[in-house]
Amino acid sequence: MTTNSNIHKPILEIKDVSKDFSGVYALQNVNMEFFSGEVTAVIGENGAGKSTLMKIVSGVYPDYQGRVLLDGEEINFKNPKEAGQKGVVIIHQELNLIPYLSITENLFLGNEKTNRMGMLDYPAMNKEAKKLLGRLHLDINPSVPLNKLRVGQQQLVEIAKALLLDSKVLIMDEPTSAISDSEVELLFKIINELKAKGVAIVYISHKLKELFVIADRYSVLRDGRSMGSGMMKGTSRDQLIQLMVGRDLKDCFKKTNIIGYDEILKVENLHFRNPENKNDHLVSDVSFSLKKGEILGICGLMGAGRTEVLEAIFGLHPKFVSGEIIVDGKKQKIKCVNDAIDAGIALVPEDRKKQGLILNMNVKKNTSLACLKSISKFNFINRKKEAGLSEHFIKKLETKVSSNKQTAEQLSGGNQQKVVIAKWLATHPKILLLDEPTRGIDVGAKTEIYKLICELANQGMGIVFVSSELPEILAISDNILVLSESKLTAKLSRDGATEETIMKAALQEKE
Amino acid sequence: MNTTTLKQNLIKFQSIIALVIMCIILSFLSDRFLTAENTWNVMRQISVNMVISVGMTLIILTGGIDLSVGSILALSGAITAGMLKFGAGLESINLYIGFTLLGALVGGTLVGTFLGWFNGIAITRFKVPPFVATLAMLTIARGLTMLWTGGFPITGLGEDMAFIGTGWFFGIPMPVWISAVIVLGAVILTKRTQLGRHIYAVGGNETAAKLSGLKINRIKIIVYSIAGALAGIGGIIVTSRLDSAQPNAGAGFELDSIAAVVIGGTSLNGGRGTIMGTVQGALIIGVLNNGLVLLNVSPFWQQVIKGFVILLAVVVDKINAKEE
Numbered sequence: 001m002t003t004n005s006n007i008h009k010p011i012l013e014i015k016d017v018s019k020d021f022s023g024v025y026a027l028q029n030v031n032m033e034f035f036s037g038e039v040t041a042v043i044g045e046n047g048a049g050k051s052t053l054m055k056i057v058s059g060v061y062p063d064y065q066g067r068v069l070l071d072g073e074e075i076n077f078k079n080p081k082e083a084g085q086k087g088v089v090i091i092h093q094e095l096n097l098i099p100y101l102s103i104t105e106n107l108f109l110g111n112e113k114t115n116r117m118g119m120l121d122y123p124a125m126n127k128e129a130k131k132l133l134g135r136l137h138l139d140i141n142p143s144v145p146l147n148k149l150r151v152g153q154q155q156l157v158e159i160a161k162a163l164l165l166d167s168k169v170l171i172m173d174e175p176t177s178a179i180s181d182s183e184v185e186l187l188f189k190i191i192n193e194l195k196a197k198g199v200a201i202v203y204i205s206h207k208l209k210e211l212f213v214i215a216d217r218y219s220v221l222r223d224g225r226s227m228g229s230g231m232m233k234g235t236s237r238d239q240l241i242q243l244m245v246g247r248d249l250k251d252c253f254k255k256t257n258i259i260g261y262d263e264i265l266k267v268e269n270l271h272f273r274n275p276e277n278k279n280d281h282l283v284s285d286v287s288f289s290l291k292k293g294e295i296l297g298i299c300g301l302m303g304a305g306r307t308e309v310l311e312a313i314f315g316l317h318p319k320f321v322s323g324e325i326i327v328d329g330k331k332q333k334i335k336c337v338n339d340a341i342d343a344g345i346a347l348v349p350e351d352r353k354k355q356g357l358i359l360n361m362n363v364k365k366n367t368s369l370a371c372l373k374s375i376s377k378f379n380f381i382n383r384k385k386e387a388g389l390s391e392h393f394i395k396k397l398e399t400k401v402s403s404n405k406q407t408a409e410q411l412s413g414g415n416q417q418k419v420v421i422a423k424w425l426a427t428h429p430k431i432l433l434l435d436e437p438t439r440g441i442d443v444g445a446k447t448e449i450y451k452l453i454c455e456l457a458n459q460g461m462g463i464v465f466v467s468s469e470l471p472e473i474l475a476i477s478d479n480i481l482v483l484s485e486s487k488l489t490a491k492l493s494r495d496g497a498t499e500e501t502i503m504k505a506a507l508q509e510k511e
Numbered sequence: 512m513n514t515t516t517l518k519q520n521l522i523k524f525q526s527i528i529a530l531v532i533m534c535i536i537l538s539f540l541s542d543r544f545l546t547a548e549n550t551w552n553v554m555r556q557i558s559v560n561m562v563i564s565v566g567m568t569l570i571i572l573t574g575g576i577d578l579s580v581g582s583i584l585a586l587s588g589a590i591t592a593g594m595l596k597f598g599a600g601l602e603s604i605n606l607y608i609g610f611t612l613l614g615a616l617v618g619g620t621l622v623g624t625f626l627g628w629f630n631g632i633a634i635t636r637f638k639v640p641p642f643v644a645t646l647a648m649l650t651i652a653r654g655l656t657m658l659w660t661g662g663f664p665i666t667g668l669g670e671d672m673a674f675i676g677t678g679w680f681f682g683i684p685m686p687v688w689i690s691a692v693i694v695l696g697a698v699i700l701t702k703r704t705q706l707g708r709h710i711y712a713v714g715g716n717e718t719a720a721k722l723s724g725l726k727i728n729r730i731k732i733i734v735y736s737i738a739g740a741l742a743g744i745g746g747i748i749v750t751s752r753l754d755s756a757q758p759n760a761g762a763g764f765e766l767d768s769i770a771a772v773v774i775g776g777t778s779l780n781g782g783r784g785t786i787m788g789t790v791q792g793a794l795i796i797g798v799l800n801n802g803l804v805l806l807n808v809s810p811f812w813q814q815v816i817k818g819f820v821i822l823l824a825v826v827v828d829k830i831n832a833k834e835e
Contacts, residue, residue: 316722336724337721337722337723337724338724338726340724341724347722349722354716354718354719355718355719355722356719356722357716357719358711358712358715358716358719358720358782359715359716360715360782360783361711361712361715361782365708365711365712368708369708369712369719369720369723369725370723370724372705372708372709373705376704376705379704379705379706380703380704380705381703381704381705381708383703423723
C-alpha cells in the first residue's frame with residue numbers, strides 16, 4: 001500500500017500496553033498507532049478490550065504496563081482532565097452530562113467563564129456555545145436544559161463539549177449507538193472537518209458498514225491482544241470479521257445432553273417496545289421454539305436485544321411486550337414474575353450482585369427466596385425444610401460455602417452464581433433462562449456451570465442461554481439464535497455454526 | 512482463633528455491654544437509680560417508644576423511614592379519648608352512638624392503621640419518597656388532631672381507660688406488658704414468617720427481590736400500616752397514662768424512635784438489623800434519660816449528650832463493620 005499517510009509519524013502510539021484486573025488480563029502487549037488527520041477504527045467483539053484501552057489512553061486508568069507516546073513523548077495521564085489538557089479527549093458511550101443543567105452549563109462544566117465580579121459570565125458562555133452548536137449544525141437555544149433534547153441531540157452536545165477542548169486526539173466510543181441516520185450524516189461531516197484540521201480520530205463502533213464510510217484505518221483487538229491493523233481501503237468485511245473471531249474454548253468441554261421430542265417453549269412474534277421511544281423496538285418480531293432437553297444459545301452484540309428477549313418472556317415489562325408464549329403446549333399470559341414462576345419459567349439475571357442476590361443475606365435465605373410459599377404454612381416458614389433445601393442444592397451444585405449461614409457477599413463469583421441458580425431450581429422450572437451466567441467468573445467455575453447446564457438439560461429442562469462469548473455459545477448450544485439491532489438475523493444449528501457465521505449475522509444491519 | 516471469637520462476641524453484644532456499664536456507673540452515682548421503683552419507672556417510660564420503634568424498625572428494614580409516628584400517635588390518642596368521652600353523634604338526624612372502652616381502643620388503633628396505610632399508598636402507588644410522604648403525614652395528622660380536639664386536651668376518661676397506662680398486672684406495669692407482647696410478636700414476624708423474610712429482602716436488594724417474584728408494593732403497604740397501628744397503640748398508652756389526650760402529644764417521638772433503631776444497629780439503608788437490637792436501643796435511651804434526670808443534669812445538656820450517644824453508637828458500628 002502506498003498512501004502518503006504511511007510516511008508521517010503517528011501522533012499517538014501504544015506500545016506493549018498490558019492491563020490486568022486482579023490477575024485477569026484485559027489487555028496484553030497491545031500495539032497501536034494513530035495518525036493526525038485520519039480516522040482509525042478500533043474494532044473487536046464485546047469484551048475484546050477496546051474500552052479498557054481507551055480508558056488507559058484518556059487517563060481513566062493511570063496504572064498499566066507498557067508505554068503510551070503522544071507526539072513521540074511518553075505520557076502517563078493521571079486523570080481525564082490532564083489528558084484533556086494535553087489534547088487527548090474522549091467522548092464516552094454513556095452520556096456524561098447533567099440533565100437539569102442547560103446546554104451552556106454542561107459545555108462549560110468545570111471550565112466556567114467568570115466576569116470581573118467573579119460571577120458566571122453567561123452572555124459570553126452562551127455566545128460561544130451558540131457558535132459551537134452552529135458548527136454542529138444544531139439550531140438550538142443553548143440555555144435550554146439538556147433533558148429537553150432528544151438522546152441523539154444530547155450525544156451531539158457531548159461531542160460539542162469535546163470540541164471545546166482543542167483536541168489532538170479525539171476518541172469516540174460508539175458515537176452512533178443512539179443517534180438517527182440524519183444525525184449520523186451530520187456527525188460524519190463534523191468528523192471530516194476535524195480530519196481536515198489535523199485531528200487524529202479514534203473511532204470505536206460495532207457497525208462495520210459505517211466504518212467503511214468514515215474510517216481510513218483499522219486496528220483489531222481480540223481477547224485483549226492486537227490482531228492486526230491496516231488501511232480500510234482494500235480490506236473486505238470478511239477479512240475484518242476473520243480477525244475479530246477465532247478463539248477456541250481451551251478446556252475441551254464435552255456436551256452430553258440429548259434433545260427430547262416435546263416442545264417445551266414456543267415464542268411467537270415477540271415484540272418489546274422501547275419504553276423511552278414509542279417508535280423504537282428493543283425486540284422486534286422474534287419467534288423461536290425450544291424442546292425438552294435443548295440448549296438454545298442466543299448471541300448478538302451489546303444492545304442487540306438479548307437480555308430484552310429474556311426479560312420479555314419472564315414478564316418484567318408487560319406493558320411494552322406483545323407476542324405469544326406457549327409453555328408445554330399451553331398458551332400463557334405472563335404479566336409478572338409470579339406468572340412466569342407459575343408457568344415454570346425461571347430467569348438467572350445478567351447482574352448477579354444487583355439483580356440476583358440479596359448480598360447481605362445468607363446462602364440459605366437467598367436459596368429459598370423465590371419459593372418461600374412452598375415451604376411455608378400460614379405464613380410461617382418451615383425452617384427444617386428451608387435448611388434442607390439449601391443443603392440439597394449446595395451438594396447438588398457443589399457450591400463452596402463454609403455453611404449455609406455464610407452471607408452471599410462473602411462468596412466468590414462462581415459460587416454466587418450457583419446460589420442464584422439454586423434459587424431458581426428451587427422453583428422447579430421447566431424452562432431456565434440464563435443471562436450471561438459465566439460473566440466475571442473464573443475458568444474452573446465456568447466449566448462447572450457448563451456441566452451443570454448440560455445436566456439440567458438432560459433432566460428434561462429447556463435452557464435458553466445468552467452469552468457474549470462465542471466459543472462458549474458454540475461449545476454448549478444445540479441451536480443458536482443470533483440477534484442484531486433487535487431482530488433475529490439467524491437461526492443456526494450446532495453443526496452449521498461457526499464464529500464467522502455468527503459474527504456475520506450479528507453484524508447484519510438494517511438495510 | 513480464640514481472640515477473634517471473643518472479639519466477635521464483644522461486637523455482637525456491644526449494646527448490652529454498653530447498657531450494663533451504664534447501669535453500673537449510674538448505680539454508683541445515684542442511690543435512687545437501682546431501686547425497684549425506679550426500674551419500673553424507666554420501663555414504663557420507654558414502653559411507648561418501644562412500641563413505636565418496633566414499627567419504625569420494620570419500616571427502616573425495608574429501606575424507608577417514618578416521620579409521622581408522633582402525629583399519628585396524637586391523633587389516635589385523641590380519637591380514642593373522644594370516642595370514649597363523647598361518642599359519635601350526628602345532630603342532624605339526632606343520632607348518638609356511645610362506645611365501650613374496647614370500641615374506642617379498636618377505633619384509635621384503626622385510625623393509626625389507616626394513616627399508615629395512606630403513607631404506604633403514597634409511597635408505592637404515587638412513588639413519593641418515604642421521607643416526603645411521612646413528612647406530609649406528620650403535619651396532616653397533627654392538623655387533624657388539632658381539629659378533632661379544638662386545640663384543648665380531652666380529659667377525664669375513666670378508671671378503666673387509666674388502667675391501660677397506669678395499672679399493674681401480675682406485678683408488672685400494663686404498658687410493659689403491652690410493649691413486651693408487641694416485641695415478641697415482631698420478633699416472631701421478622702424471624703419466622705414469609706412477610707418478615709420479604710421485609711429483609713426488599714430492604715437488602717429491591718431489584719433482586721422483585722425479580723424473585725416478591726410483591727414489593729404490597730409488602731411496603733403492610734409494613735407502613737403496621738407502623739401506623741403501633742403508633743396508634745402508643746397513642747392509647749400515652750393518653751391513658753395522662754388520663755388526657757393532649758393535642759401536642761408525641762411531638763418529636765419520631766426522633767427518639769429513629770434513634771432507638773439506629774443505636775440498635777439497624778442500617779438506614781435497609782435489609783440489616785433486628786427487633787432485639789431496637790429493644791436494646793430503646794433501653795439505652797431510656798436509661799440515659801432517666802440517669803441524667805436523677806443526676807440533675809440540665810435538660811439542655813441532656814439533649815446534647817443524647818445526640819453524642821447516637822453518633823457514638825453509629826461510629827462504633829461502622830468501625831466494627833470494617834473489622835469484619
